[in-house]
Amino acid sequence: MNENHRFCTGRMIVNLNRFRLFLAVAACKIAIWGSKLLGKKGSSMPGQLALKIYPGVLRDLAAQVKREIIVVCGTNGKTTTNNLLYSFLASRGYSVVCNKVGANMLYGVCCAFAADASVFGKLDADFACMEVDEASCVKVFAHMKPNKMILTNLFRDQLDRYGEIDITVDYLKRALALVPDTELILNGDDPLVAQFGENTKRKCYYMGVDEDVGVSLNETKEGRFCVMCGERLEYEYYHYSQLGKFHCPSCGFARRALDFRVSGVSLCDGLEFQLEYQGHIVPFDVHYRGFYNIYNIVLSYAAAVLAAGEIPDYAGVLARYQPQIGRMEEFQIGKKIVLNLSKNPAGFNQAISTVGKDERPKDILIAINDNAQDGKDISWIWDVDFERMNGIGVRNFIVSGIRADDLALRMKYAGIEQERMTKAYGLKEAAQALASGGGEIGYALVNYTAVFRMQDILKELEKEAENLE
Amino acid sequence: MSEAICLTIGHLFPDLLNLYGDRGNLLALKNRLIWRGMEAEVVEITKDDPVELAKMDIVFLGGGSDREQRLVCERLRTMRQDFRSYVDEDGVLAAVCGGYQLLGSYYQLGEEKIPGLELLDIYTKTGEGRLIGNVVLESNFTGKKEMVVGFENHGGRTFTGEYEPFGSVICGYGNNAEDHKEGVLYRNVLGTYLHGPLLPKNPTIADELLRRALARKYGRAIALEPLDDTLEQEAHDYAVKRFSQK
Numbered sequence: 001m002n003e004n005h006r007f008c009t010g011r012m013i014v015n016l017n018r019f020r021l022f023l024a025v026a027a028c029k030i031a032i033w034g035s036k037l038l039g040k041k042g043s044s045m046p047g048q049l050a051l052k053i054y055p056g057v058l059r060d061l062a063a064q065v066k067r068e069i070i071v072v073c074g075t076n077g078k079t080t081t082n083n084l085l086y087s088f089l090a091s092r093g094y095s096v097v098c099n100k101v102g103a104n105m106l107y108g109v110c111c112a113f114a115a116d117a118s119v120f121g122k123l124d125a126d127f128a129c130m131e132v133d134e135a136s137c138v139k140v141f142a143h144m145k146p147n148k149m150i151l152t153n154l155f156r157d158q159l160d161r162y163g164e165i166d167i168t169v170d171y172l173k174r175a176l177a178l179v180p181d182t183e184l185i186l187n188g189d190d191p192l193v194a195q196f197g198e199n200t201k202r203k204c205y206y207m208g209v210d211e212d213v214g215v216s217l218n219e220t221k222e223g224r225f226c227v228m229c230g231e232r233l234e235y236e237y238y239h240y241s242q243l244g245k246f247h248c249p250s251c252g253f254a255r256r257a258l259d260f261r262v263s264g265v266s267l268c269d270g271l272e273f274q275l276e277y278q279g280h281i282v283p284f285d286v287h288y289r290g291f292y293n294i295y296n297i298v299l300s301y302a303a304a305v306l307a308a309g310e311i312p313d314y315a316g317v318l319a320r321y322q323p324q325i326g327r328m329e330e331f332q333i334g335k336k337i338v339l340n341l342s343k344n345p346a347g348f349n350q351a352i353s354t355v356g357k358d359e360r361p362k363d364i365l366i367a368i369n370d371n372a373q374d375g376k377d378i379s380w381i382w383d384v385d386f387e388r389m390n391g392i393g394v395r396n397f398i399v400s401g402i403r404a405d406d407l408a409l410r411m412k413y414a415g416i417e418q419e420r421m422t423k424a425y426g427l428k429e430a431a432q433a434l435a436s437g438g439g440e441i442g443y444a445l446v447n448y449t450a451v452f453r454m455q456d457i458l459k460e461l462e463k464e465a466e467n468l469e
Numbered sequence: 470m471s472e473a474i475c476l477t478i479g480h481l482f483p484d485l486l487n488l489y490g491d492r493g494n495l496l497a498l499k500n501r502l503i504w505r506g507m508e509a510e511v512v513e514i515t516k517d518d519p520v521e522l523a524k525m526d527i528v529f530l531g532g533g534s535d536r537e538q539r540l541v542c543e544r545l546r547t548m549r550q551d552f553r554s555y556v557d558e559d560g561v562l563a564a565v566c567g568g569y570q571l572l573g574s575y576y577q578l579g580e581e582k583i584p585g586l587e588l589l590d591i592y593t594k595t596g597e598g599r600l601i602g603n604v605v606l607e608s609n610f611t612g613k614k615e616m617v618v619g620f621e622n623h624g625g626r627t628f629t630g631e632y633e634p635f636g637s638v639i640c641g642y643g644n645n646a647e648d649h650k651e652g653v654l655y656r657n658v659l660g661t662y663l664h665g666p667l668l669p670k671n672p673t674i675a676d677e678l679l680r681r682a683l684a685r686k687y688g689r690a691i692a693l694e695p696l697d698d699t700l701e702q703e704a705h706d707y708a709v710k711r712f713s714q715k
């Protein structure tokens with residue numbers, strides 16, 4: 001009788017949880033629908049609501065993923081990498097859950113699962129690929145254990161939210177301690193990332209660019225001291241920031257042998273390179289700009305082939321892939337205007353590098369906001385090599401955004417003559433100045449909260465220009 | 470023909486203590502001399518280079534993470550006597566954030582006690598949470614009341630005792646979020662938590678450091694011609710206006 005009683009209670013709990021799961025998923029779906037009606041993008045409320053109704057909602061939904069859960073982490077390139085991974089897996093006919101819009105904290109991850117589940121809490125998914133904010137990993141991994149995790153890079157970003165980069169490393173260490181079986185796919189060129197493969201029994205794969213591509217800049221370096229012993233790292237060559245072929249002369253920490261090895265890189269027109277792994281040699285030829293995209297492409301490709309085997313249509317996936325909002329996104333407003341999200345020194349220096357490779361006379365717009373999502377501290381603009389914008393054929397510089405005054409002063413120090421500089425506080429006014437500048441092409445490099453507004457403005461101006469024709 | 474007026478500016482450990490755009494401060498000191506037809510030599514001293522403080526007219530010690538600060542700490546301790554003499558002989562020393570903390574007796578970091586340079590009788594200890602945000606100060610550093618703008622981001626709380634502060638806090642946390650003081654002044658030493666482009670945006674502070682270094686080197690007051698500081702003033706005034714009215 002006692003046995004029987006316990007059995008009954010157990011079944012009641014199971015049924016109760018099933019009911020709460022149903023309630024949580026249903027509430028989340030209604031909330032998503034509601035916030036869509038209100039025109040809100042990426043609200044965290046639906047996920048929060050679901051977890052409040054049933055704290056086990058994410059755990060129960062994630063447990064239904066048939067094959068693998070793959071998480072993407074890192075300062076720059078998370079969204080691109082995760083969305084490419086989604087596209088690679090989907091091209092094989094798998095059903096994949098993905099937080100495509102980049103809502104990458106606990107509530108956003110939870111919401112992505114609930115949105116794909118049936119209202120009864122049933123999830124039909126072969127894979128889940130989720131980008132997760134570095135600081136949120138600890139919370140997310142308490143609910144779901146990823147099979148694999150991609151780490152793209154670790155740069156200084158949004159300092160006033162996280163303190164310093166060591167704090168980010170610490171968050172990741174604590175998160176990984178929760179999931180000892182998770183395999184890592186690491187950017188082996190980044191010592192701050194590669195450290196997660198040291199002194200661990202877990203399976204780790206390293207990806208890197210195995211030749212000197214000659215893209216390195218004289219930029220402010222972060223993390224160039226050995227994370228193991230504190231000695232100065234030595235480099236055979238740099239790619240950018242702290243990325244390159246490094247080794248520590250004191251303790252022997254060094255870039256590991258590359259499981260996914262990139263070589264033969266050409267940046268002339270788009271990106272061309274070849275990838276060697278596990279006895280395969282695969283050529284890549286894509287229309288994206290920016291050296292850093294090699295990491296996004298290869299890390300996502302590596303995760304896809306490790307999880308699902310060959311991806312026959314990888315080239316088609318890459319050709320069809322629509323870059324995220326403001327990732328070198330193009331508009332026609334009398335001339336070509338290219339919009340790029342740049343939100344930290346590494347991102348800006350890479351963008352300036354890409355712009356510098358364009359030999360046409362050009363106009364450049366830079367906009368910096370300091371809203372909470374951007375990071376309130378804009379001191380890092382002094383770590384960007386704006387000096388390198390001299391001598392690359394720039395006709396007009398437009399500075400804009402909430403901190404246009406700070407940018408203008410920074411540009412003065414970068415040697416940009418005041419006659420070539422326009423301060424436009426409003427983004428629209430700035431976009432118009434960019435379109436009417438004297439160059440053949442215009443580049444708008446803007447940070448996070450400015451990018452959404454700027455995209456709307458450029459679309460609007462594009463439409464107006466079409467109507468005039 | 471008279472010899473050109475020139476200052477030597479030593480940037481200590483830019484490879485380690487170089488957070489939050491410290492570069493801007495060096496650029497401001499250098500350019501504000503050059504724009505006036507004077508000369509500046511910026512010497513970047515890395516952790517392994519020999520340092521001759523006696524040859525410097527201005528020394529800049531920047532900020533670093535706790536990990537990096539531990540690394541430079543030992544190196545700095547070997548230079549303690551040199552620092553002492555430099556400061557006693559009225560050498561100009563600007564120390565920001567992590568560098569500021571290292572001027573004192575120690576930095577109590579949880580269980581760990583990082584010894585400082587002991588140049589000033591001040592100390593730092595960690596507190597609950599980091600003190601982060603925009604700052605506006607009222608400072609007398611230049612001899613008259615002026616607003617100073619900047620940004621702070623520090624876990625340590627610094628207690629400066631009887632020393633004169635760099636400024637009193639109008640907006641922000643300051644040294645320890647308790648006594649409304651920010652930074653410290655002693656002879657020609659300026660210690661502050663205001664990191665990043667402090668000097669570009671507060672040109673009068675930059676000029677005051679230059680004025681003191683020039684007077685020390687040449688034994689007489691050397692006039693600094695006014696510059697076109699329109700952009701500087703706009704960036705400064707924007708911050709004062711936005712952050713001091715809360």
Ligand SMILES: [Zn+2]
Binds near residue numbers: 226227230248250253
């Ligand atoms: Zn080492």
